[in-house]
Amino acid sequence: MNKKFIIVDGHAVLHRAFHALPALTSPDGQPTGAVYGFFKMIFRLWENFSPEYFLVALDAPGPNFRHEKFVGYQAKRPKADRKLVDQIILVGEILNRAKIASKQKEGFEADDIIGTVAKKVSKNLPVLIVTGDKDLMQLVNDRVSLFLPKNGLSSGQIVEPSQVKKDLGVGPDQVVDYKGLVGDSSDNYPGALGIGPKTGAKLLSRFGTIKAIYDNLDKIDSPAVRKKLVDYKDDVFLSADLAKIDCRVPIKINLGEYRLDRVDIEQLKLVFSFLGFRSLLADLEKKDQQMNLF
Template sequence: MSESSSGSVLLVDGMALLFRGYYATSYRGYIMRTSAGVPTNAVYGFVKYLWDAIETFKPSHVVCCWDMGKATFRTEKYLSYKANRSEAPEELIPQFELVKEVTASFNIPNVGLVGYEADDCIGTLASVYSPFTKVQVLTGDHDMLQLVNENTEVIIMKKGQSNYMVYTLDTLYTEKSLTPQQIIDLKGLTGDTADNYPGVKGIGEKTAVKLLLEYESIEGILENLESLPKGVRAKLEAELDMLHLCRDLARIRLDVPIACALEECLWMMERDKVVSKFEELEFKGLMKLLE
């Protein structure tokens, strides 16, 4: 997709970068800290990933979205949602606020709303911005592929620095044979072990994709139950409520009551502001990024 004259907005999944930064640097058991003992390894990694993406994709605008605690409308609908996640490591907890201070030092707005996930904030902002400008979503989360449209790309961070898979409508279809809408239906059918919801027991990805290719949507599949193999039909009939619930959990909301005007997220770094934050956190190794 060619760059539109008005530039592009990079919507950053802050948690994805922060957790990645934490685990990329802590697996050897060493946690970087300031001389006052404040752990900073996740924030350090976050900055490296963020900077690399900005250098690679050269957005004109940047926004960072965050989860605001575990309880969301999804946990209200389904108590076990994400209940399999272990508590955040102790050294990561103080870095949740610290990373937002660092983001703010770059003049990047931090957006999040209690009761919703970062995904929902990203989805909402993407739907607001995409009619006017190109949107790129930076994440590690394949659930976000449902947001792809003519003017929205999803950039999946892969292992290692500067390793990205950029999904457009074409690449999504080439790789997965599915439309963005079908990504939601796929999750309804198969569930999501990472988010701890089951989908339809006994229906794996292969069967689900085959059904969606043939019948297009969950509605299409259910209208054609008679034509399905007996086993598949029995599994679906036994789990209809769960199927609809799981699809609802998978669907990223596009109507979160948040706002961030484009002019508020213009990418304009004030070097002195960032330098003073880096000095406070003793990020000597990152100073060279700013030169």
């Protein structure tokens, strides 16, 4: 299935590449495994989906508005490996140098950039979001799909509305409320302690929303479930608020800046040659000559 606009969750793909691939180094000893894997994935996306428009969304440094709402947000995440941080910076520099569109906004996460751009451009173009983060399933609809990399970075799965229901037991429009009920350990927001995925999906299947659940507590048969919902009501609504992607990030969206034919292939060749990415150079030559993408 071809998609005309691809948005890549940059940090998600870089994290996956960093942990899935060998620890490569450049001729001058610089760690480059995540950089190599990132661009290998990008080339595969270009080849498989032939997008006309392409964007890499990145997390901005520092806290975002979710940290202001909940001081414990992402508090349990281990500190990023310095070798990964250096490669994230390097990828940003390469994207800029090669004129591959990227975007970040202080105070927001890449998810919010993705949601904002996808909401606007999907009115005219089908969108494919590349991410390992299932939170973005809330954005899926008949115009927006996800591509979840699998087996490291070698393959992936297209996620459309029916697959969200199959994976989580709820529809895309219920993902935020689902996260509110069950929480998220990776982002460290609590949900209702003791309400797991099956119970959360069952409640939403019956009542539709967390508001409707709380409006109908007397209709829930299990006293234990009722008590958990009552005891952790504030946590449920806070968690849903934290899980919700902000699709109104104040950024300018100019479709022309995302065109893939703007990419400076010669700059990519220079960078890859310096970093010792011989196989990527070969891929680049092949794409430039045989596929005429650019």
